[in-house]
Amino acid sequence: MDGEGANWQKLIGVALFLAIISLMGGYLGWLHPLGDSLAVGRGIAAVAVLILAVAASFAGLRMAAFAALLLAMLTGGQVLLAYAWPGPPGQYLVYQKNMLFRNNDLAALEADIRAADPAIVTLQEVSEPNLALLANLKDSYPQQLVCPGRTVGGPAVLTNLSVVPGTEFCGPGLAALQVAAGKDRFWVVSLHLSWPWPYNQAKQVELILPVLDKLKGPAVLAGDFNMVRWATSVKRLSDILEVRPTGPTLGTYVGWSDWFRLPIDHVFATRSGRVVPRGAHGSDHLGLLAEVAL
Structure with a gap:
């Protein structure tokens, strides 16, 4: 890998790491109220991790990309389900x-x-x-x-x-x-x-x-x-x-x-x-x- 490719790999890796930290931080509201503030953007963070995981795969970071892709699908799927589930009838x-x-x-x-x-x-x-x-x-x-x-x-x-x-x-x-x-x-x-x-x-x-x-x-x-x-x-x-x-x-x-x-x-x-x-x-x-x- 040439120097420019290595720089892109590092940049994508850092961006993916920060996106994962932001996403996972939204689950730490039990530890500090900042976690709840981050939870507001859970859907956006999951999409960001998904996009960066694809970019990481093309940059050669295949193991990291695979793990990030699973994380994005799991967390983003929970948010998507909340928006999609219609709920039962009531009285x-x-x-x-x-x-x-x-x-x-x-x-x-x-x-x-x-x-x-x-x-x-x-x-x-x-x-x-x-x-x-x-x-x-x-x-x-x-x-x-x-x-x-x-x-x-x-x-x-x-x-x-x-x-x-x-x-x-x-x-x-x-x-x-x-x-x-x-x-x-x-x-x-x-x-x-x-x-x-x-x-x-x-x-x-x-x-x-x-x-x-x-x-x-x-x-x-x-x-x-x-x-x-x-x-x-x-x-x-x-x-x-x-x-x-x-x-x-x-x-x-x-x-x-x-x-x-x-x-x-x-x-x-x-x-x-x-x-x-x-x-x-x-x-x-x-x-x-x-x-x-x-």
Whole structure:
């Protein structure tokens, strides 16, 4: 191999090594919150490793290329499955929405909620101006719990089901209550997590875990997690409440670009369920309409 070929081989080898480090680092959220931040780009990192593995093969790094190709297929396949799996049918409709604290199209959002006709609505960033939407929906959703939040507003749960008296409470970035419908009785939690590392998501999760641990029985957990569903922080929350993600995973944050959507809003339920996207309607997040199974 001539000098130029050797240089290309070294360059591709270094690039492949860095891509693998980035990909594997996304599995280390249990060790440090940085791992969860890297998990957001797991799909992109898997594609990068796949492309560089092909390049490494042509550069003569066949053993490294083979191992990297298997790694990319395994990790990328998990992400692809999350986006492709449709989820099972369910019994109750849940409308999940980060409203955006400065929403300028509340009328469209109200119309979309009424058109979807869910039994439960979970909201985040319910600011003072956004309370007008809740007031307008009082006729259809008389049971409403609104909790205080950060400067952008707090979480809320709206429902036309019967609320079990004395079960409503607010927590660190969450609103929760228990509802009863026929023989069914289950918890509903609306959650808004902080941004991930280097911000305070990991600390907030530590505060929320003992709260969710006290909720026994079937549950629905919905909200703006500011994190992908396969990250350690989200898995810890869903595991302690014993809920499963509805499918498929959907790109919901459109604040950067409609072409680059982050899958950071989710709906979980005890027996999973299926979910479809709804419009933005004045927000930088798409809504989710989930059919949850309990």
